[in-house]
Amino acid sequence: MNSQNSATVLLNRVISLKESSPLILVLDTVLQTGSYLQKELLHKAKSQNIHTVYLSFETLNRPEVDEFIQCSELSVEQISKGIKHGPKTLIIIDSINYVPINQLNSLLRSLISPTTVVCADYHTSVPAEKPAGYQNMASALQTLMFMATTIFELRPLSTLSDEELEVASHRLEFPVGVANRPKFEARMVYRRKSGRSLEHVFEIDTLTHEYTVKQESTEQPNEEELLENLTTFNLTTTHKQKLEREKVDLPFLEAQESLGAVGGAIVYEFEKDDDYDEDDPYEDPF
């Protein structure tokens, strides 16, 4: 329970810009937009009188922000010069997909400062473009994930499996009542300055501004559970069977007991460099 509380506190602090995280990367898809998370950040920023700047590469209708800059036809220098900074500033980039990979670094470097937090949205459904002639160059997504101090990976709240959502997203099919709701799932990776990273999964409701830690069964099902109901054959073992199995002397070891008792027998004696695997006594030690 304590770890859940601390996870929610951490999310609250990140979204309220109280935790040190200069670059927040939001990874969204066509099935779960990042626009609701942007709204949530703006809502929190507004309540603390933080200066808000919106860099628009695709947004036409101005959201409720202090500064709205249409960046589609501006250079990196023009964008960074056009921003007025407050004592604390939140800069939202509606889609960083539009920034050419060779200008990503200079744009982010010109925006981030000790008093500025940048939240960049990256649409993972959009095919990534690689500049011609640089086939081995890291993709924009890889670069951003390396630079980001907090990453939010968004997913709709749904009973559909990841594979089903992936297929729907690929075919541009939008499951009714599932896709792009204001309540969604967010996997947050927060990187501390020490290099340690914390990972939590939340359900974020942007209508009520409530965040809950999503309960995830992290325990791997054991072998017995996996084998159960797999076939019509009984593949599991009972407790009694297990005890009996442990009592069985394995033939290779048994053969060692009567060392040289039978004339002419080939007896193998272990040497210190032999790679003997106790879990697999049948393995050929040669």
Next chain:
Amino acid sequence: MSSSSDLQQQDLVVFEDHSIVPRSSSEYHYLTLILFNSATRPTWLVTALVENSLFGTCYLNKSPISRRSSTPVVLASLNTAESTYRKQLARLKGDLAEFKYVDLLSNYSNWFEMLSAQIDQLAKKGKPNVFLENPEFLLFLSDTKVDTLLLQLQKLNAKCNLFLISSNDESLLEYSEIPDDLATIHTSFLTKLVHRSNLLMSLRPLKTGRAVDVTGELTICRGLIDSPQKVAEKEYLYLVNKEGTVKLFYR
């Protein structure tokens, strides 16, 4: 198993306030994306949306629409000839003075200027609803880049409510790492458009195969950008009869 003949015919409703096209507002510009594939041509739906914009009525609906409004319409197509839409709209017996068709089939080279001029002309009578069919063809007919086309569309959208009608055939979405590949360009264009949309309507054939009494599914979904007018998300089955009448049923 029930067939569409057992089901009750339904009215087309797109927004929670029971309207079909977005209300005209000087402050908010809507972007609607209509997706279809080769088995589900959207002419009947576009006609219904054009009719609703022009006259406030809808030929698909049995019950009359309470709030009628009139919005000028510009329809530009790289796919369907003017005669097809004129024929469909003539059956509605309304005044088509505020309906303008821009022929991009025969001349697409200065499409942006033509469309822009037509919007400016109609804007004197009110903010128009602009329908553009298969804008993605412009990417393949000319040297236009995806981001350039999106920027041009955004500039048009700033003056109107824009309805983009585009194909999402599966083969066109099988993108690769090759930047000049047709599917990569098409997917990039469509997914970026989806991320700008306020309303998504898609026409798909039945997943279970062909049926005599159902032509396909119409899905109405909220877009990725939240809008002041809330979308009533739902799925319909639809049937286009031989004589051209269309019926909607709840799924």
